[in-house]
Amino acid sequence: xxxxxxxxxxxxxxxxxxxxxxxxxxxxxxxxxxxxxxxxxxxxxxxxxxxxxxxxxxxxxxxxxxxxxxxxxxxxxxxxxxxxxxxxxxxxxxxxxxxxxxxxxxxxxxxxxxxxxxxxxxxxxxxxxxxxxxxxxxxxxxxxxxxxxxxxxxxxxxxxxxxxxxxxxxxxxxxxxxxxxxxxxxxxxxxxxxxx
Amino acid sequence: xxxxxxxxxxxxxxxxxxxxxxxxxxxxxxxxxxxxxxxxxxxxxxxxxxxxxxxxxxxxxxxxxxxxxxxxxxxxxxxxxxxxxxxxxxxxxxxxxxxxxxxxxxxxxxxxxxxxxxxxxxxxxxxxxxxxxxxxxxxxxxxxxxxxxxxxxxxxxxxxxxxxxxxxxxxxxxxxxxxxxxxxxxxxxxxxxxxxxxxxxxxxxxxxxxxxxxxxxxxxxxxxxxxxxxxxxxxxxxxxxxxxxxxxxxxxxxxxxxxxxxxxxxxxxxxxxxxxxxxxx
Numbered sequence: 341x342x343x344x345x346x347x348x349x350x351x352x353x354x355x356x357x358x359x360x361x362x363x364x365x366x367x368x369x370x371x372x373x374x375x376x377x378x379x380x381x382x383x384x385x386x387x388x389x390x391x392x393x394x395x396x397x398x399x400x401x402x403x404x405x406x407x408x409x410x411x412x413x414x415x416x417x418x419x420x421x422x423x424x425x426x427x428x429x430x431x432x433x434x435x436x437x438x439x440x441x442x443x444x445x446x447x448x449x450x451x452x453x454x455x456x457x458x459x460x461x462x463x464x465x466x467x468x469x470x471x472x473x474x475x476x477x478x479x480x481x482x483x484x485x486x487x488x489x490x491x492x493x494x495x496x497x498x499x500x501x502x503x504x505x506x507x508x509x510x511x512x513x514x515x516x517x518x519x520x521x522x523x524x525x526x527x528x529x530x531x532x533x534x535x536x
Numbered sequence: 537x538x539x540x541x542x543x544x545x546x547x548x549x550x551x552x553x554x555x556x557x558x559x560x561x562x563x564x565x566x567x568x569x570x571x572x573x574x575x576x577x578x579x580x581x582x583x584x585x586x587x588x589x590x591x592x593x594x595x596x597x598x599x600x601x602x603x604x605x606x607x608x609x610x611x612x613x614x615x616x617x618x619x620x621x622x623x624x625x626x627x628x629x630x631x632x633x634x635x636x637x638x639x640x641x642x643x644x645x646x647x648x649x650x651x652x653x654x655x656x657x658x659x660x661x662x663x664x665x666x667x668x669x670x671x672x673x674x675x676x677x678x679x680x681x682x683x684x685x686x687x688x689x690x691x692x693x694x695x696x697x698x699x700x701x702x703x704x705x706x707x708x709x710x711x712x713x714x715x716x717x718x719x720x721x722x723x724x725x726x727x728x729x730x731x732x733x734x735x736x737x738x739x740x741x742x743x744x745x746x747x748x749x750x751x752x753x754x755x756x757x758x759x760x761x762x763x764x765x766x767x768x769x770x771x772x773x774x775x776x777x778x779x780x781x782x783x784x785x786x787x788x789x790x791x792x793x794x795x796x797x798x799x800x801x802x803x804x805x806x807x808x809x810x811x812x813x814x815x816x817x
């Protein structure tokens with residue numbers, strides 16, 4: 341059973357095909373949705389973070405790059421900067437590091453998910469979207485171990501299915517959903533009609 | 537009643553804190569104000585490779601086994617760097633900051649937390665191309681003696697030269713990058729003449745004090761690993777080390793915005809995180 345209104349953050353990992361997937365989720369989000377998103381999208385090291393502009397233009401959560409020491413706030417979505425890992429501290433502030441790549445990636449989804457799992461425990465929702473590798477699987481497993489909710493994009497509908505499939509193999513996944521289904525699930529959490 | 541996961545988490549956090557305390561008390565290496573999430577990742581990586589049953593075993597091992605301590609220091613060092621990392625930053629330095637150095641009789645530059653030295657040599661090459669190297673003294677420091685020895689050697693994997701060369705060109709390099717090294721099998725060795733005016737030394741930003749007045753401090757991607765208290769302490773060292781008008785260069789995701797020392801600096805080139813210590817403050 342899902343207890344409404346107890347979730348304090350949503351962490352999302354996406355890779356190949358992630359831009360379109362994130363856009364679809366954002367478009368389907370209610371404008372009243374306020375739970376902060378923390379997102380790792382695999383991105384080339386020297387690229388501008390163009391994703392911020394694209395998602396902001398959709399007028400849902402207010403999207404920005406995560407700054408070091410920043411604490412996530414409701415109504416905001418934070419993107420890991422290119423070429424930095426994004427970690428969540430026990431006090432829930434962000435740390436950026438330039439450590440080795442993890443799963444060939446920096447930022448790595450596992451690094452975000454594993455640290456966020458400890459910081460948010462059962463107040464966290466973890467979502468793995470389209471991608472061509474297996475980053476995020478171990479992190480999603482940890483989110484589940486700490487009592488969070490785990491969601492994976494339905495591989496059937498994913499632009500690239502390896503990452504969702506790897507996550508389903510590795511972690512105990514609560515929900516396998518289409519992008520629209522993911523947005524509907526999230527909207528439902530903040531729907532005042534559903535509050536206890 | 538805590539569940540099993542939470543209890544295990546609490547235990548592990550205490551063990552790691554005690555390990556940091558042991559490293560500090562026995563060797564003076566102070567990681568107690570580093571990012572907790574970062575330290576934990578690095579320590580648990582080592583733990584998983586160690587075959588030990590409990591993190592607390594690492595405490596004893598680090599107290600008695602110096603090789604193990606070196607290993608942990610390496611784990612906790614930030615060793616990921618590259619020549620001309622963020623080429624735009626180096627281009628800005630070359631085009632906007634270095635020209636102002638021509639009027640100085642002598643230039644001193646401090647690379648604080650230089651790791652294996654890639655950015656130090658990048659600076660040396662740039663100074664040489666701008667006709668400034670002859671009158672420059674570079675201090676390149678890191679807390680880790682093993683990594684300082686590597687930096688001093690100036691030997692890097694040949695696999696990295698493609699990336700370094702691309703960065704060098706983007707940063708406004710004026711020669712052929714291959715002019716600056718000789719290949720030796722799988723490695724390349726940078727020209728010894730580049731080291732002529734560089735002093736490599738161990739220096740711990742957390743526990744040591746200022747050792748010289750310098751015209752420019754370069755400390756990039758070091759402060760992000762520290763908590764706010766430690767960041768302020770270290771920026772305080774840079775304040776002491778810089779004269780009025782001195783330059784402070786930080787990493788691309790670091791800034792002085794939240795520092796108690798912010799009022800002492802003007803942001804000179806905001807995008808590249810280049811600051812200038814105010815004059816007549």
